[in-house]
Amino acid sequence: MTDWSPILISMKTASLSIFITFFLGLLVAWGIIKIKNDTIKSILDGIFTLPIILPPTVVGFFLLYIFGIRGPIGKFFIDYFTIKIAFSWTATVIAAVVMSFPLMYRSARGAFEQVDSNLLDAGRTLGMSEGKIFWKVLFANALPGIIGGGILAYARGLGEFGATAMLAGNIAGQTRTLPMAVYSEVAAGNMGEAFNYVIVIVIIAFIAIFVMDFVSIRKEKQWK
Template sequence: MSYSPLFLSLKIASIATIIVFVVGIALARGISRKVFPGKSIVESIILLPLVLPPTVVGFGLLYLLGVNGPIGQWLLDWFEYKLVFTWVAAVIAATVVSFPLMYQSASAAFQNYDRNVENAALTMGASRIKVFFTISFPLAWPGLLAGLVLTFARALGEFGATLMVAGNIPGATSTIPLAIYSAVEAGRMEQAYTWVIIIIALGFSSVLWLNWWTKRNVISPNQNS
């Protein structure tokens, strides 16, 4: 039994989580506190992958990234690079599907503390970048961490969109969920059980650690105060 799906899943989920974390914070910070025409439409588009079937998301990505799609054809013509059915395509699929979780958590985190602290720092001459990293980010960190952990867990378990845009190529794009699918199809139930236990253990450990950290660092200090 090859353990390449485990390492590939961790690699894809980690890269997708980093991308989602950075972009999600930037978008949430820029959008959540502003009022502009069409804001509800923009946020609905961002959250759409959360309610759509993963195969629909995968179909959309396949249309955009395929060799006949606008992005895929451009990459093929200019760089001779075929994006679909590669691990990079799997990263994109995991990023798109898990992005709404990070955006929701970050958006709520940036709205749940008193902005007067930021305004006071700006009034005293601190730059917006300094205010963000010394005040905004630490105050929002509990919510951002929750989004980070949930994003990683969702990216780790992504199946439908990945299958559509990256395929199920052993050693190249076969993640744990795809390995489970292949094992069941081939009747290798013991192998499927092994992968199921591994991914449940990873997901459970992530959520358990998040709950432990939240109770220790957020709930306990509040109770003591």
């Protein structure tokens, strides 16, 4: 009988991670485009994009080094809160956030940079605060690109494998996400069970692509 707990774990992980990634990506993208120094902007951009370029296991290694029981953050939480981060469900969220963040960040930054700066200046001329300019002018005009980035980030968090394996492990009922379940079933020779999990992942991925295309088409029609 198929164990459907990986689906629940993956959905919980992806949902929380996209909530964090969405707002963090917007904040960082907004901060980056406001930096005037090109050198500093390039360095920061490289740092924020790095997780999507490096092999996931390498990212997982760094996360384990930081959040492991002997890592600076991991040891702090164990010593002061008796909370173990590594090899817990929290670790799956951390891995998903780190690996999906570059997609959200770059999509949001690209969408922000396409907004006419004259619109922002007009908002300032009208006495709008920077917060209102961000949400009512910049965010509103960049929304299609932001939604596309959010969908990609959600799908990336849902399909995360390498960093999750390093930081969270493959504990049944706790940290075994859908990709980990596929790997486990194939390794055990249970191809039928693995196929069930694969079908679920493919359906979710297809829905994500469909939503992205739908948003893009709607926006194109509004511009015509």
